[in-house]
Structure formats: structure tokens, C-alpha cells
Amino acid sequence: MKLKSIISMVIMVVITLSIYSVSYADCWSGTTNKVNSEGKIYFWKDSSIESYGYSAKFTSAISNWQFSVDAMSFSNVTSADDYTDRWYVGDTVISGLGGQIIPRKKNWLGLWVTADLDEDWSHCKVYVYDNQMDYYNLTTLERVSNITHELGHSLKLDHPSTTQISVMNQGIQDIGPSAYDEQEYLSKW
């Protein structure tokens, strides 16, 4: 009897851990922004977003991630604090680079340092590069998809590890979040 109970418990633990690891297969661990405390993503927009003419594109990208009542709500603030994502548009010399993120955390002295993807982040800096999107002739839809992809990273979504239809796939696309992306997002948050 005792041996049977132990074996059953071990099987339950293995199954539970398997489900846990599958659910988080394409997300980074850890938290960011005020997601856990308030269920919101606070963001601050740099003036470059307007000066480069990307306001409407960012608005579309935000809408892309608000696909259901359970989806994260994005909240625009005029002044960034420690837990506010910062969004920028700029230029880069790295050919083909459409965008990147820089997650940050405070070290023990209260100084900002670059965080690992799997750590708890205070916030994320999100960049998209207009000159490369121009150089590679990206359409408006592709630029919105690129921004949506980077915002997905700021929500700790990784590139899919298996073949999927996903806005988080590496490369230039013209889609928004798919059913797979929604599933990954909901399993994470």
C-alpha cells in the first residue's frame, strides 16, 4: 500500500511539473512592470514616437494585445517611474534590425543594470528602428506587426520554440497575435 501511494505521488508530481513546463515553454520566467501587483502594463512614450510618425502604429500594436477581457491593460503615463516601460523609435547601423528590448532591474545599490531575460524585471525599454524598416521597405502593417512583436517581448513572451503561427516568430510579418500567442500570454499571466 505504502509503495503504491509513493509511486502515485511521484507520478502526480512528474505530471504537474510537465504541465507547468509546457505552459511556460515560450515565455521567460519572472515578472515585470506592475503585472503581478496591478495586472497592468504602464508605459511612457518617448517624443521620438511622435517625431518619427509612429503614434498610430503603437496604438494599433497595443490594441493587438488587448484581444480579450482577460488581456493585460496598457496604461500610458506622462512620467516614468521604476516600474514603467519606456518606448522609443530610432535608427540603427545594424542591417535588418527592426527592434529590440532591454530589460532592466535595480541592483543592491539601487543602480539600473541590464537584467537577464529570466529574471524579475523592473521594466523594459522597447526600441523599434525606423531607418531599417524604411531600408527594407516595410509596409505599415509590417511595422505594426514589428512593434507588436517587441511589445510581446516586453510582456516576457519569447520566440516560439516549435513551428507555430505567431507574431512572436523571428522575422518580418504582417500579422497580430495568433491563437497560439493568446494561449502563451494567458498561461504566463
Place this chain on the structure above:
Amino acid sequence: MKLRKSTKILSIGLVALLFIFGVYYFGIYNSVKEISIDCNYVAYENTEDLSNAADLIIVGSTKNTINERKNIVLTDDNDNGFWSQTYTLTNIEIKKIIKSIDKKLDEEIQIIEPFGFVQEFDGKKLIKYDDYEPLSDNQLYLLFLKDNGYGEYSIINMQNGRFNLQSKEPLKNEKYKEFYDSIIKKYENEIKVD
């Protein structure tokens, strides 16, 4: 007696301070940690698309060591100098030109690699875009390059835009390995260098 005691305490304090500073400087400040930055870029999934997209395809060798290469760090004006981008300028000696849109090319060119070193309080961070592996010192490579719009050549397709022809670098996953094998097969005649 009192003076001697206070001098002793001061000396011990000074030594302790120097020790702590030494531990910090050599153990923490000068330590190097690798960080892969997730990014989105124009990606080519097959050898044909990569070859067509490249402005310059060469066999070349790295001319300067990783520490000699020019490391560029850009910062945000309104963020107390925190870094926003980093990249490295690497000198390459061209051994063979496989494809070029540029009729005039020097024997040695400078290219942009998507990685760089950023000094932070808790150490030096080796920032790699999409896990890009820097070109090794004094190695022969097959490189796929494109004009970045500023008249400079930049490696395209990140890790799948540079292929070591001399030694087996650790290939991170099956996708890289497959790409490497198919590129080497496609260019097996062209990559032979005297």
C-alpha cells in the same frame, strides 16, 4: 598611546577599504557576463534567400582580436547615460569575393557585428543580439554582408550570416547546424582558398 591606537585603527580601516575596493574592482567590476538581447530582424530561412539578399559575400579572416575591435555604445540622452545600442567594428582581410555589388573593394574592410561590451556597476556585459556569437580571433569565415544604408557593411541574419570555415564553433541548436551544413554545401567550391 592614544595616538598610536587611533593610527592603528585608521590603518586597519584603510587596508580594509583597499581590500574591499580590490575585491570589487577585480572580482565584480571587471567580470564579464553574457546577455542575449532579444530582437526582431529581417531573417532569411534558406540559403537562397540569404545569398540573394547579401550585397557582399566573402571569405575573409578576422584581423583584430576581440579586445582590439572598436566597441561602440550608444546611450539615451534622457536616461542618465544608460545604453541603448551597442555594436562592434571588426577588420576583415578579404581572401575571396564570391558576390559584390561594389566594384571597388579594399583588401581589408571594416564590418559591423551585432554585439558589444557595456560597462555597468556590477560588471561588464557582453551584449549579444539574438545570441550572436562574435567572430573568433584569426579565423577564416564565410560572411554575408549588406549595406546598412550608411555605406557600411553589416552582417545580416545574425548567427546565420557568418560561418567559420576553420574550426567547429559550438553550434547552439539544430537550426543553426542545418543552416551551416546547407551553406557549406552550397558554397563548397567557392570557399576553397589558396
